[in-house]
Amino acid sequence: MSIRVGIFGYGNLGRGVEAAIAQNPDMELVTVFTRRDPASLKLRTPGVTATAAEKAAEMADQIDVMIICGGSATDLPVQTPLLAKCFNVVDSFDTHARIPEHFACVDTAAREGGKVAMISVGWDPGMFSLNRLLGEAILPQGKTYTFWGKGVSQGHSDAIRRLEGVADARQYTIPVEAALEAVRAGENPELTTRQKHLRECFVVAKEGADLARIEKEIKEMPNYFADYDTTVHFISAEELQRDHSGIPHGGFVIRSGKTGMHLENDHIIEYSLKLDSNPEFTSSVLVAYARAAYRMSCEGMCGCKTVFDVPPAYLSPKTGAELRKELL
Amino acid sequence: MSIRVGIFGYGNLGRGVEAAIAQNPDMELVTVFTRRDPASLKLRTPGVTATAAEKAAEMADQIDVMIICGGSATDLPVQTPLLAKCFNVVDSFDTHARIPEHFACVDTAAREGGKVAMISVGWDPGMFSLNRLLGEAILPQGKTYTFWGKGVSQGHSDAIRRLEGVADARQYTIPVEAALEAVRAGENPELTTRQKHLRECFVVAKEGADLARIEKEIKEMPNYFADYDTTVHFISAEELQRDHSGIPHGGFVIRSGKTGMHLENDHIIEYSLKLDSNPEFTSSVLVAYARAAYRMSCEGMCGCKTVFDVPPAYLSPKTGAELRKELL
Numbered sequence: 001m002s003i004r005v006g007i008f009g010y011g012n013l014g015r016g017v018e019a020a021i022a023q024n025p026d027m028e029l030v031t032v033f034t035r036r037d038p039a040s041l042k043l044r045t046p047g048v049t050a051t052a053a054e055k056a057a058e059m060a061d062q063i064d065v066m067i068i069c070g071g072s073a074t075d076l077p078v079q080t081p082l083l084a085k086c087f088n089v090v091d092s093f094d095t096h097a098r099i100p101e102h103f104a105c106v107d108t109a110a111r112e113g114g115k116v117a118m119i120s121v122g123w124d125p126g127m128f129s130l131n132r133l134l135g136e137a138i139l140p141q142g143k144t145y146t147f148w149g150k151g152v153s154q155g156h157s158d159a160i161r162r163l164e165g166v167a168d169a170r171q172y173t174i175p176v177e178a179a180l181e182a183v184r185a186g187e188n189p190e191l192t193t194r195q196k197h198l199r200e201c202f203v204v205a206k207e208g209a210d211l212a213r214i215e216k217e218i219k220e221m222p223n224y225f226a227d228y229d230t231t232v233h234f235i236s237a238e239e240l241q242r243d244h245s246g247i248p249h250g251g252f253v254i255r256s257g258k259t260g261m262h263l264e265n266d267h268i269i270e271y272s273l274k275l276d277s278n279p280e281f282t283s284s285v286l287v288a289y290a291r292a293a294y295r296m297s298c299e300g301m302c303g304c305k306t307v308f309d310v311p312p313a314y315l316s317p318k319t320g321a322e323l324r325k326e327l328l
Numbered sequence: 329m330s331i332r333v334g335i336f337g338y339g340n341l342g343r344g345v346e347a348a349i350a351q352n353p354d355m356e357l358v359t360v361f362t363r364r365d366p367a368s369l370k371l372r373t374p375g376v377t378a379t380a381a382e383k384a385a386e387m388a389d390q391i392d393v394m395i396i397c398g399g400s401a402t403d404l405p406v407q408t409p410l411l412a413k414c415f416n417v418v419d420s421f422d423t424h425a426r427i428p429e430h431f432a433c434v435d436t437a438a439r440e441g442g443k444v445a446m447i448s449v450g451w452d453p454g455m456f457s458l459n460r461l462l463g464e465a466i467l468p469q470g471k472t473y474t475f476w477g478k479g480v481s482q483g484h485s486d487a488i489r490r491l492e493g494v495a496d497a498r499q500y501t502i503p504v505e506a507a508l509e510a511v512r513a514g515e516n517p518e519l520t521t522r523q524k525h526l527r528e529c530f531v532v533a534k535e536g537a538d539l540a541r542i543e544k545e546i547k548e549m550p551n552y553f554a555d556y557d558t559t560v561h562f563i564s565a566e567e568l569q570r571d572h573s574g575i576p577h578g579g580f581v582i583r584s585g586k587t588g589m590h591l592e593n594d595h596i597i598e599y600s601l602k603l604d605s606n607p608e609f610t611s612s613v614l615v616a617y618a619r620a621a622y623r624m625s626c627e628g629m630c631g632c633k634t635v636f637d638v639p640p641a642y643l644s645p646k647t648g649a650e651l652r653k654e655l656l
Contacts, residue, residue: 137616137643265604276593288465313636315465
């Protein structure tokens with residue numbers, strides 16, 4: 001009996017979840033819920049059609065777990081609590097500062113519905129959070145570093161696009177190699193924002209735009225660029241399309257810690273990701289945690305959960321005995 | 329109220345656990361059980377004295393969790409089932425092929441005693457196993473690689489020491505850099521034993537020993553060296569003591585996988601450890617899982633568990649709310 005999955009929202013993330021479900025023989029896609037006209041949505045899974053978002057509740061008994069693929073700014077704070085009343089759900093809420101608030105709100109809804117709601121699943125928050133926790137639990141005397149990139153930041157790309165004279169833009173966040181090396185060497189450096197990451201921008205200017213002004217406005221933009229060493233390259237629309245149309249990302253979580261009665265021994269734990277497609281990797285994590293959410297629900301659990309609450313065995317389709325024999 | 333911990337066995341691992349407990353303010357060391365004369369054991373924790381191993385059972389109500397620090401070959405298969413009848417226990421059983429058998433045996437004992445018994449905790453098995461599971465659960469279309477080193481292999485060092493004419497020896501297992509790079513590049517290579525690891529040996533020969541014969545015997549030793557590119561260096565006892573008295577180790581677990589409807593995107597997940605002291609790091613993992621074992625027992629669970637069964641939050645002294653706010 002496969003796990004019956006619904007997808008709520010069909011952007012990059014929803015499409016990634018669809019692809020990930022196809023890789024997991026114990027899961028099947030029931031439908032994709034959309035706020036657009038369902039007839040306009042061409043899914044890539046044979047035999048599956050889209051359904052209007054407002055019909056979701058009617059299908060509660062046909063779906064074991066719903067993967068909510070909306071954005072964190074306005075979609076998920078509304079959708080996750082609402083859907084958690086009728087479905088086991090998983091979301092990728094990634095506004096770190098608002099996680100406690102989202103958790104409380106989703107927890108109330110999920111308990112009301114007797115469902116499991118897994119929030120903030122992906123790689124950061126998600127796998128990176130897990131490694132931050134493991135690192136400090138194992139090496140309490142130490143320091144944790146998170147670096148992001150090299151990868152595309154949608155928020156920073158958008159900020160550039162809003163400038164006058166800019167037709168299109170792509171921004172890469174890049175960890176500073178020297179900082180990474182100092183951390184790996186166990187030096188436990190104190191790093192400023194500027195010392196941790198670089199920002200590299202590829203900008204397509206509108207005809208006749210003042211390039212010097214655009215570059216200056218980017219580099220001086222508060223919060224987004226002012227605190228970083230930023231480089232700006234002006235390129236053609238064709239070059240942007242040819243060389244920068246992917247959505248790669250990745251990063252590093254490094255725990256540097258000491259052990260021994262006199263803290264005489266150094267240890268480095270490093271977790272890193274190098275991703276061709278940020279949304280497809282996030283989707284793959286969502287699908288593994290959807291399996292866990294369903295299983296935890298089957299065992300009678302309910303309420304809001306995060307990656308911190310999930311026994312790893314629940315993520316795998318293998319039995320406990322298989323896992324111990326093959327992977328332990 | 330701190331978690332009251334007992335240590336069973338006081339070799340490198342037991343000493344490492346003692347040091348790790350000192351780093352965790354929510355835990356306190358009650359005593360170290362030893363088969364030696366307890367009076368002969370000088371502990372490094374102020375106010376704590378050793379106790380004869382046979383008196384362990386009498387202290388069952390004074391200890392919340394026992395960390396068993398014996399060897400996998402002969403100690404743990406006997407000690408863990410025996411102790412799991414009266415204590416929550418954690419061990420580092422690392423004979424991979426015999427884990428299912430050890431699990432079954434410990435599970436029976438722990439259920440009989442109503443205790444939680446956490447086996448095969450450390451980094452491999454342990455953290456590496458966890459990353460093998462996570463990697464294949466997230467990226468089911470892919471390949472997992474484990475590399476060990478650079479680090480000291482006690483078993484290989486011992487094998488050299490048994491040769492005629494050898495006074496002492498230290499063997500390092502070293503991952504082949506080219507193999508690591510091919511894996512990181514997403515090439516998914518099929519690697520032979522020889523292509524994955526090198527073996528480097530530092531040997532102190534007895535006076536007048538036939539060095540050429542020793543080198544040949546090492547390089548041709550079946551299982552241990554014959555399948556590897558092995559280098560042998562003859563050095564003095566002083567050099568061995570000066571340059572090779574540490575017990576460093578480490579390694580890499582790399583998952584290389586593909587996503588997308590046409591598997592068009594590559595992803596690399598890499599987890600690595602660089603450890604100055606193999607036993608002290610293993611001990612630090614044992615102590616974090618001892619915290620989890622105790623908590624799971626408090627919640628009424630019992631039976632044999634592995635790292636696959638532990639919700640990560642149980643490893644940290646922080647509350648769920650703190651973890652979500654600070655680390656998610």
